[in-house]
Amino acid sequence: MSSLSRLTAAIALSAATLAALPSHADEARYNQVALRAEVSQDVAHDLMNVTLYTEAQNDDPAKLAADTTETLNIAVERARQAKGVTVKLGSRNSYPIYDNDGQQITGWRERGEIRLESADFATLSKLTADLLKNLKMGGMDFAIANPTRKKAEDELLKDAVAAFKARADIATAAVGGKSYKLVSLNLNSAGFQPIRPMRMDAMASMSKSAAPQEIEAGTSEVTVAADGVIEVQMP
Incomplete structure (x- = not known):
């Protein structure tokens, strides 16, 4: 057999072998459940x-x-x-x-x-x-100042992951699974910070007096959400 014929045969064999292999990229994934967990805490305005x-x-x-x-x-x-x-x-x-x-x-x-x-x-x-x-x-x-918000979010990350795991366990048991694999997980801050305005009567009181106004700054809620997908392993 000539070199060209052997090369043609090798290419044909390789193509046939590849065609016989399963396509993992297109392989359907079953028993997947999307979950969301949120944790939050009140943080004092600073x-x-x-x-x-x-x-x-x-x-x-x-x-x-x-x-x-x-x-x-x-x-x-x-x-x-x-x-x-x-x-x-x-x-x-x-x-x-x-x-x-x-x-x-x-x-x-x-x-x-x-x-x-x-x-x-x-x-x-x-x-x-x-x-x-x-x-x-x-x-x-x-x-809330940016450094304070970031510190609060960092502290909430572990709680958000723990809350997600708890929900994953509940979902797995609910569908009759024995365990689960984590497919994806995203951790995000809700990014909402309501600003506490001072009442008009308090501002008017401050404008009429040279004495410092007593300040009640209040709090805002900082939230971290965990969004993810699990694949339940059935018995």
Whole structure:
């Protein structure tokens, strides 16, 4: 037999052998059950956010802008002196004021914000009360800082896996299986963090007094979910 004939025969034999082998990629998988388990815990808010603003109007837009800038700069400089407080400029908008007929511009109104953030509630509360002598309260809310959230999620991972295993055991027994194999498992944070806003009456009380407002920051629920698939081994 020539070399070419032997090569052709070998290729044909190999193809026949491959065709006879079972295709594991297409092999059907039976007795699979999809499961989900969630664990959660309440985590105390450890981050306080405050928005303060100045708002005024003037016939001269240039003077209005200059006055707004000066007011914000003074507030920012004062806020930067407070240890542990992050200071950012917020939104700033200027718009015309029209007469009753809506035809002529009679003046301009401008609003500018500063945003403060700190884990030190007492310091930020005191600073806010001080700045409210010249600014107005735009809002106050509380949240979980990212490092705190990550730590809580890491602690919940083991609990989520344990909860998934418990459900897998229940599901296996329910269908009459003797054991199970884990096919897939995904661990995810729910990613939902409700922010606790401060009540309007509390904000009003803070704006009227230079004394620091007592703060009740509250909590948010941190959740970790385990989604997976098991393959039940039947007797």
